[in-house]
Amino acid sequence: MNGHAILYTGVTLAFWSTILIVGICYTIFDLGFRFDVAWFLTETSPFMWANLGIGLAISLSVVGAAWGIYITGSSIIGGGVKAPRIKTKNLVRYVSVTQRIKIYRILVKVFSNSFSGTTPETIGARNYQAGYSMFGAGLTVGFSNLFCGICVGIVGSGAALADAQNPSLFVKILIVEIFGSAIGLFGVIVAILQTSKVKMGD
């Protein structure tokens, strides 16, 4: 077993055994009533959820874009040794991927107000909805951009190499890339829908 496998099995074992032992103790001492998911969801601040959503949106989109560029880039660099004409054409497409990070503008619009309550009653249901929706929207756009980026990257890598072999293939392969980009676009649209009616404030 290499080092990675040992580390991951160790961490997994520790995690599950902690959960198991804590659960057993709670059950034995009839303290199961203390495990309260509703308490967790109402006591944790909507601000945390909203900010986690924004953070995940940006970071996962960037991961996707970076991963895609890394895959295509390595192919372009390799292919460009023998066919230098391929480099400019293939890098243009990555501008569109990073556009999707514009979702942050929409999120900031929702988030520009803040509430002043401290207990669940004074915070109000609308603020909780805002927090959870922004978390969900962030996850949506983040993950869809992540996979879109990977997809476009792999396809682009193949396109670059095909283009290096035969310049007429480039346009046809571009169509496949457009399908890949559409995934990211779906994610953005759904996230906008999630945060459309959402407003934080008193």
Added chain:
Amino acid sequence: MAESRIHARGRLFSFILLFSVGLSSVNSTAQVPLLIWSTDSLPPLASPSAGHISSDQELAAYLRPVFASGRHTVLLFLQEKLSKDDLTRYGGVFGNKQDSAFKNLEAALRSSSSVTFPALEWRSPSAVTALLEAELGASPVLADPDTLSHLSIDTSVNNLLLINLPYCSDSLKSCKELLHDNDEVLGKVLSVVQTKGVPYISIFTGQQPSRVISESAVPQEKVGRSLLQAVAADVKPPIVFNSTGNPCIMLWAQNLNVSIPGTTGWTDLAAQTPNLTGSACSPSSSQLVLRYPSGHVLSFSMSQRFYPVSARNWFSLDTVELQMGGVTASYVGSRGIYAPAEYSFRCQSVNNFQDALLVMNSTNQSLSQWRLNFIDFQIQGFSLNNGTNFSYASDCASFFTPAIWMGLLTALLFLLIFLYGLHMIMQLNTMDRFDDPKGPSISVPQSE
């Protein structure tokens, strides 16, 4: 064989008896050593057992035959204070003979025949002087080395010469130096008397002991181990409401502070004794009404029912009412004060102004200044089956606070992302699929 065993037992018994007698005589321990030496030979004295304190009678019994024969000149060196400890401390007994402060005394004891009473029972400062006076029939004459040389001693009568020696005080001289000076005086006196050719009996003792160690055979304090921590104060009992003979509602609080505008400061209702009339108990609801002599009325209403999602009975403290002078303030507590019906509820701080568990029921502005602050509050309204003990206390404080949970969640998420990235980077490899070390190296075109 049997006889020797009986003898041995008898000897053991007598030894134990003597030992206990010896122990019992140790009680009053003011003692002074007494040294006697003489130019003539002194009768021998059986050396006393260790720890034995000789009494005046013993000294008198010893000295009587000595003084009975002929006329004697007794030199009494009376140091203001003397104890055995002075002799051991300053006598050079720890191998440092040269530091001894009693060189002349030692020389005198060695050269003449001497007898010592290591511990003479001390009763009063003038006991020895009086004893000698009585035995000799002569009154003491104060002397010192200078006057002694001019004094002529009449050897046809008993003479008692008293030489007073000081003891260490807070003077400039150190104790050792002072005792050394005393020793010098002793030596001078002895030499003066010797040059006169007068036979003498010399006694060196103290007027009172310099150190008294109080011992007591009976222990005055309780012998045995006890806990060092302070005794815990008695805990006051809880307020118990009985219905049909059995306890039904129990309440305990360290403080039940209330503050009503118009009165200054906090009133601690827990310090007063309440009247429980008006309290009621039923399987589904309990009410505890506390009427205090100060006019405050505090009532707690609890209810219990079955909740299908968690499939158990829960009770909650629905309302807390404070009534004073005809005005009633009502607070809702059901949001935060609840517990399974089998358990009691306990919270360190139940108040209506900070992290409030009690929320005002009405919007009457004049009542918004009223303050309730219950400290170390525990209440149980149902399931009191085991007498006057509270059931398990479900505490209002959870193991992890919401803030801790939020921090843990975010931190774990970051950790996960970081580990993911780390794993990816660590498994990057350089591609070696097309490596051909033996083939021709690739040519890079210089132009597009």
